Amino acid sequence: MASVGCVSFVTERAASIWSGRDRRPRFSFPVYRLRMSPGCAISKDSIFGYSREDCVRFSLCSRRQVLGSRGVRARGEGSVEGEDGDRLEDAFDATIEKSKKVLAMQRDLLQQNGHEDPKVGVEQDFDVGAASVSVTFNISIAERRKLVSSIKSSIINPEDNEVSYKGRDSSFPNMDLTSTGDSGGDEDYNGGILSGNYVHSNADKVPAALSSATSRGFGEGEKELGKDLSLENPSLDLEAPKQLKDTSPKTVWSDPLPSFLSKSVETASPKEEKQEDFRELSSEEVNNEAAVSMGEDVKPPPLAGTNVMNIILVAAECAPWSKTGGLGDVAGALPKALARRGHRVMVVAPRYGNYAEAQETGVRKKYKVDGQDMEVTYFQAYIDGVDFVFIDSHMFRHIEKNIYGGNRMDILKRMVLFCKAAIEVPWHVPCGGVCYGDGNLVFIANDWHTALLPVYLKAYYRDNGLMQYTRSALVIHNIAHQGRGPVEDFSYTGLPEHYLDLFKLYDPVGGEHFNIFAAGLKTADRVVTVSHGYAWELKTSEGGWGLHQIINENDWKLRGIVNGIDVKDWNPELDIYLESDGYVNYSLETLHTGKPQCKAALQKELGLPIREDVPLIGFIGRLDHQKGVDLIAEAVPWMVGQDVQLVMLGTGRNDLEQMLRQFESQHHDKIRGWVGFSVKMAHRITAGADILLMPSRFEPCGLNQLYAMNYGTIPVVHAVGGLRDTVQPFDPYNESGLGWTFDRAEANRLIHALGNCLLTYRQYKQSWEGLQRRGMMQDLSWDHAAQNYEEVLVAAKYQW
Numbered sequence: 013m014a015s016v017g018c019v020s021f022v023t024e025r026a027a028s029i030w031s032g033r034d035r036r037p038r039f040s041f042p043v044y045r046l047r048m049s050p051g052c053a054i055s056k057d058s059i060f061g062y063s064r065e066d067c068v069r070f071s072l073c074s075r076r077q078v079l080g081s082r083g084v085r086a087r088g089e090g091s092v093e094g095e096d097g098d099r100l101e102d103a104f105d106a107t108i109e110k111s112k113k114v115l116a117m118q119r120d121l122l123q124q125n126g127h128e129d130p131k132v133g134v135e136q137d138f139d140v141g142a143a144s145v146s147v148t149f150n151i152s153i154a155e156r157r158k159l160v161s162s163i164k165s166s167i168i169n170p171e172d173n174e175v176s177y178k179g180r181d182s183s184f185p186n187m188d189l190t191s192t193g194d195s196g197g198d199e200d201y202n203g204g205i206l207s208g209n210y211v212h213s214n215a216d217k218v219p220a221a222l223s224s225a226t227s228r229g230f231g232e233g234e235k236e237l238g239k240d241l242s243l244e245n246p247s248l249d250l251e252a253p254k255q256l257k258d259t260s261p262k263t264v265w266s267d268p269l270p271s272f273l274s275k276s277v278e279t280a281s282p283k284e285e286k287q288e289d290f291r292e293l294s295s296e297e298v299n300n301e302a303a304v305s306m307g308e309d310v311k312p313p314p315l316a317g318t319n320v321m322n323i324i325l326v327a328a329e330c331a332p333w334s335k336t337g338g339l340g341d342v343a344g345a346l347p348k349a350l351a352r353r354g355h356r357v358m359v360v361a362p363r364y365g366n367y368a369e370a371q372e373t374g375v376r377k378k379y380k381v382d383g384q385d386m387e388v389t390y391f392q393a394y395i396d397g398v399d400f401v402f403i404d405s406h407m408f409r410h411i412e413k414n415i416y417g418g419n420r421m422d423i424l425k426r427m428v429l430f431c432k433a434a435i436e437v438p439w440h441v442p443c444g445g446v447c448y449g450d451g452n453l454v455f456i457a458n459d460w461h462t463a464l465l466p467v468y469l470k471a472y473y474r475d476n477g478l479m480q481y482t483r484s485a486l487v488i489h490n491i492a493h494q495g496r497g498p499v500e501d502f503s504y505t506g507l508p509e510h511y512l513d514l515f516k517l518y519d520p521v522g523g524e525h526f527n528i529f530a531a532g533l534k535t536a537d538r539v540v541t542v543s544h545g546y547a548w549e550l551k552t553s554e555g556g557w558g559l560h561q562i563i564n565e566n567d568w569k570l571r572g573i574v575n576g577i578d579v580k581d582w583n584p585e586l587d588i589y590l591e592s593d594g595y596v597n598y599s600l601e602t603l604h605t606g607k608p609q610c611k612a613a614l615q616k617e618l619g620l621p622i623r624e625d626v627p628l629i630g631f632i633g634r635l636d637h638q639k640g641v642d643l644i645a646e647a648v649p650w651m652v653g654q655d656v657q658l659v660m661l662g663t664g665r666n667d668l669e670q671m672l673r674q675f676e677s678q679h680h681d682k683i684r685g686w687v688g689f690s691v692k693m694a695h696r697i698t699a700g701a702d703i704l705l706m707p708s709r710f711e712p713c714g715l716n717q718l719y720a721m722n723y724g725t726i727p728v729v730h731a732v733g734g735l736r737d738t739v740q741p742f743d744p745y746n747e748s749g750l751g752w753t754f755d756r757a758e759a760n761r762l763i764h765a766l767g768n769c770l771l772t773y774r775q776y777k778q779s780w781e782g783l784q785r786r787g788m789m790q791d792l793s794w795d796h797a798a799q800n801y802e803e804v805l806v807a808a809k810y811q812w
């Protein structure tokens with residue numbers, strides 16, 4: 013009888029396949045490793061409470077995820093459900109039967125070799141794609157070879173794949189969404205679909221985390237996998253020793269364990285743990301393995317752990333290429349933070365102009381919009397760990413200055429095309445040579461412009477058995493814009509009639525109408541908005557702008573996550589717009605000298621009197637009702653009676669633009685109204701001003717107050733939405749807080765708050781500096797928000 017409880021090492025980690033000149037991750041997945049020490053070999057009964065059959069079954073399942081997709085790719089076919097699913101199940105069962113026979117043979121061998129007093133301890137890694145099971149057999153080398161080859165042949169039986177996937181009809185249902193590509197990318201999406209289905213059909217047998225292992229298209233990926241395993245990269249399995257080498261005996265065991273194993277590990281006796289720990293770290297064998305695995309491709313485990321997934325953020329604008337406001341900033345920065353957590357991340361945006369960084373991929377597709385075939389091409393760039401894919405069409409070209417311009421129909425058609433083309437990017441557009449595929453994939457759609465994406469995901473794909481493992485989250489940056497129109501607009505979506513109800517909304521003012529945001533909110537798997545305060549406001553009749561009822565009904569899937577900021581772009585220490593014209597980079601340490609220098613440079617650039625003692629007040633933003641510019645206008649007569657300077661930067665409503673110009677001409681010694689969209693001036697005002705005004709009537713999050721605080725500029729804000737969440741009011745008694753807030757969007761409240769702020773600026777220098785420092789010392793980066801997004805995406809992933 014073989015001894016039980018001979019576990020030497022169990023770990024869970026995530027791995028990435030790295031390859032290519034750019035050393036980028038082609039795909040990521042969790043890896044499990046079970047190792048059994050010599051002497052105890054394989055128990056007759058169980059490994060960690062799991063039968064040996066189960067262990068091999070885990071391996072086989074994972075293996076099949078890879079093999080299955082290879083089989084599919086070879087045929088350009090895909091399987092969805094029903095008959096093919098049954099065949100696949102049959103094939104799987106046959107494989108399990110075979111493995112049982114192998115196990116029986118192995119049991120015989122073990123008995124023959126007198127394993128109670130082993131002479132030979134041979135370790136065998138069952139390296140099976142995402143899972144690696146390492147087992148020590150106390151048998152002769154020849155017998156072992158026979159055994160291993162027998163097991164391997166049972167796993168890699170091409171016939172199984174044949175049985176599983178042959179005779180499959182085209183996986184693409186007959187939809188109006190025609191895709192007539194010429195890139196040869198079709199195999200990739202088939203692979204992705206199949207892999208997902210296979211995982212699902214065995215979900216009760218495969219540990220949940222393992223089931224997320226194959227998360228990509230398998231076209232070139234399969235080749236990459238082979239290449240990486242055998243030549244260029246250390247194998248998946250060989251990554252583990254790197255961890256071992258870097259890890260103290262204690263930390264080996266503090267590694268997070270796969271949930272399905274933790275119970276069993278707890279039952280292992282401390283003595284055994286200690287003994288096996290020591291063995292792991294001291295053995296020559298491990299050192300050798302570690303040496304092999306110390307290649308440059310070995311990366312530390314991702315922060316996301318086993319939650320690593322493929323994430324595609326889809327937005328109508330993305331900074332720095334296109335930006336009209338905060339959405340562009342978020343689309344440019346959040347994905348990088350998600351990528352830093354170890355996810356494979358892509359941003360999809362329209363290609364409004366010629367972007368130097370992005371290369372044409374050669375992929376062409378056609379999608380129907382209003383009955384016409386529209387051709388799109390895809391451009392791609394890989395920057396800061398993120399794939400940026402730009403969709404090119406004559407509909408998007410050269411409107412970067414007017415992204416949301418044109419009549420209602422024009423905008424609607426653009427967004428229909430954009431969403432249709434974006435949703436298939438993971439099938440067709442290889443990034444670093446490998447498509448993302450549709451397994452383990454979550455889309456993040458943003459605002460009404462891309463709220464059609466969750467709807468298409470449901471209507472075109474999931475309701476037709478496609479993209480079964482793809483999920484979507486919809487982020488509300490601003491509920492005031494909803495993509496509304498008459499009910500007839502529904503025809504432009506190209507959706508079957510029975511989806512119309514998703515879009516229909518009754519409004520006391522407009523009556524029954526077509527509402528894209530409404531449909532997106534209903535169909536998305538999760539809904540996020542950009543602050544806690546706004547999440548609450550959205551559920552009220554005042555804050556929900558007619559969608560509050562739908563939001564209340566879907567409260568269970570709504571979460572508020574406060575935006576972060578790009579701490580590379582918006583950092584006074586690194587800001588490229590502070591490198592010239594008398595401006596200077598500064599930090600917390602050089603605040604005393606750097607900020608006054610920026611203020612002087614700003615005053616000079618604006619042609620205002622250069623005075624250090626005068627408080628310089630700034631405003632940056634869209635000139636519209638939301639931003640409360642009219643409240644500032646009401647307060648201007650009071651302001652000009654003070655010894656202050658005011659600079660306002662913005663574009664928007666004609667009357668408000670005109671008002672800015674008028675203020676400047678009337679109070680030329682004190683006020684500047686800069687009408688236009690200038691990122692450079694936005695940075696310079698943020699650095700040079702002492703105070704930033706944000707009297708927004710509503711503000712889902714607001715980024716300018718976050719930028720301001722990071723630059724030691726004090727915000728004065730209407731306590732609403734994200735402004736209330738992020739600007740803690742100054743408390744002079746406790747010397748705490750970050751700025752001034754007022755609780756109603758009224759000019760006199762603004763004046764009151766600003767008056768207190770000016771008083772502190774003039775008379776309480778120390779308090780002022782305290783406010784500046786506290787603001788600058790906050791961690792405003794995206795990292796925390798990205799972790800919260802990850803939680804939301806994981807919840808979406810496991811939702812059925």
Ligand SMILES: Nc1ncnc2c1ncn2[C@@H]1O[C@H](COP(=O)(O)OP(=O)(O)O[C@H]2O[C@H](CO)[C@@H](O)[C@H](O)[C@H]2O)[C@@H](O)[C@H]1O
Nearest residue numbers: 337338489633662688689690691694711712713714715716
């Ligand atoms: N004239 C100009 N020139 C140069 N730059 C200008 C500019 N006008 C505005 N900007 C820039 O545009 C961005 C505006 O972002 P905000 O978050 O303040 O508001 P916005 O309403 O666009 O975003 C919406 O989405 C974001 C992101 O979720 C939410 O924070 C916000 O509350 C919500 O209304 C900032 O980067 C700002 O500097």
